Amino acid sequence: MEIEIRRIPCANLLADVSAMGDAVDGNTIMIVGSAPCFPYGLIDPIEKLGALAEKKKLWLHVDACVGGYIAPFVRMNGGDVPPFDFEVPGVLSMSADLHKYGYCAKGASTVLFRSEELRSHMIFDCADWPGGRMVTPTLAGTRPGGAIAAAWAVMNFLGEEGYRAKHRQVTNAREAVEAGVARLGFRVLGRPQLGIVSFTHDEVDPFAVWGKLFERGWFTSLTTEPKGLHLMLSPFHESVTGTYLSDLEWALGEVKAGNEGKKREARYS
Secondary structure, three states: OOOOOOOOOOEOOEOOHHHHHHHOOOOOOEEEEEOOOOOOOOOOOHHHHHHHHHHHOOEEEEEOOOOOOOHHHHHHOOOOOOOOOOOOOOEEEEEEEOOOOOOOOOOOEEEEEOOHHHHOOOOEEEOOOOOOOEEEOOOOOOOOOHHHHHHHHHHHHHHHHHHHHHHHHHHHHHHHHHHHHHHOOOEEOOOOOOOEEEEEOOOOOHHHHHHHHHHOOOOOEEEEOOEEEEEEOOHHHHHOHHHHHHHHHHHHHHHHOOOOOOOOOOOOO
16 A cells, blocks of 8 residues: 555563654654554553644554453453553554454454544445445455354353453463563563563573473464563463473473573464
């Protein structure tokens, strides 16, 4: 669509609102914040971004693909979740993936708008062909309905109480991991509040530790800036945090002893 994307370096792993403001000019149409970002599980200062958007008269989109279906329920459970959605006046749209913490199958997702008027800009409406008027919610045409029906069923089955219960398991797992890795000398990156936690080590190569964990069957993610281990936790993980931390301690000991083993490529998959 020939739209220029300006990527602004983060400050302390979060969106740098001041720098974003400095990058805005007369051609800027939108700014974006994350709730949370995937690498670190940290929620950008959406309230400050909202104030910037209102001041500059810009569209603020919140990428809540990871957090959209966990953050509200963590807050209901008493978690300290800052404003990130339409309670912030400047937020005009949000994206939230059902296949992540909505626990639905891939193939269905959501984008939300502050008003029906704003949503109308997304709709594809074309009558300039001999087949009659064609209207679809997005640029995509025919889509399978199975994933949408399945998502509807999952969400109605779980309901508010089901999501609260599952996400309590997720945050319990995250808190257990945070405490355990700190005890082993790792440093948690930022202050995660939802289901993602990343951590690094200042004395050993985290990628080497990750490689040793691979030998014990842990196929997890990484961060590259800084080098670190990355976990996106699910309800099931509450029952295996002890096993993970035990294996992490073993892997750390192996690396410290010089037994790093096979080098493995750091990649997102």
